[in-house]
Amino acid sequence: MAWDQLFRFMQLQRARYSSLAAELDLSPVQASVLKELEPGTPVAMHALADALACDASNVTGIVDRLEARGLLERRESSHDRRVRMLMVTERGREVRASLLGRLRRPPQEIASLSRADQRTLARILKRAIAARAVTRVD
């Protein structure tokens, strides 16, 4: 029952992410990449592939397009010459901040809940996510 409601909610929210990303001329995946790249903290391409849950061969093209737009850059790894590290540029940092700002704003459905409901919701979801963290280790 809880899952039914949650699944329905997620389905209703699905379009929001694409829409907010599109406002910044970003595809959903591009937005996800930018989200992953915390300014000042380089990320290896294979780590990004893991985060996106896609094949490494895709990352090349996705990164190519973001790099061509000047939102991130490839750097060398100091430890492993096979690895390319990704880091957002100054311009990428700005777009990322704008994106995160939009994503952080709660949608109407959540904003309309009472404070008590919001607190309860947060508490339960935190427990659910924690349960995942445990089983993930197995």
Add this chain to the structure above:
Amino acid sequence: MAWDQLFRFMQLQRARYSSLAAELDLSPVQASVLKELEPGTPVAMHALADALACDASNVTGIVDRLEARGLLERRESSHDRRVRMLMVTERGREVRASLLGRLRRPPQEIASLSRADQRTLARILKRAIAARAVTRVD
């Protein structure tokens, strides 16, 4: 705060849908189409485009591929000769049932919650979704 947790949860769940669809050799969109087509209830192609929140021109190709696999069929509308109605075939009905069965199974995160938490979660989400239904009319 509630939105932070919810957003994070949705992000963690994102891969699940694709993965369950892939088990049945369905792309995410193909799975969504099958989900929309309740057996015995024909749906117009433009209505499907609305449900998928995509351009009508895409639906042609998506439906072509599902029809080629014998999962659905195009029929004529009795009222408007411009309209094509879609209906799942018997084989499509089976695949759809299998898909819905998989999607309905709650993920680890939800299943691990107490009954009380699950009830509370369902109740709050129901309120949230209802709030959307109201603002949607505006």
Add this chain to the structure above:
DNA sequence: TATTGTTATACTCTATAACTATA
């Protein structure tokens, strides 16, 4: 031998614009 990233290839999804046949 295994891993990292790239390339080549093929398929799917996506939007826009132009078209047809209907209404």
Add this chain to the structure above:
DNA sequence: TATAGTTATAGAGTATAACAATA
């Protein structure tokens, strides 16, 4: 005039397989 669906086109995401460089 407007709507439903198709086609043409172009771009982006996706997986698989093969490859070079490096570990």
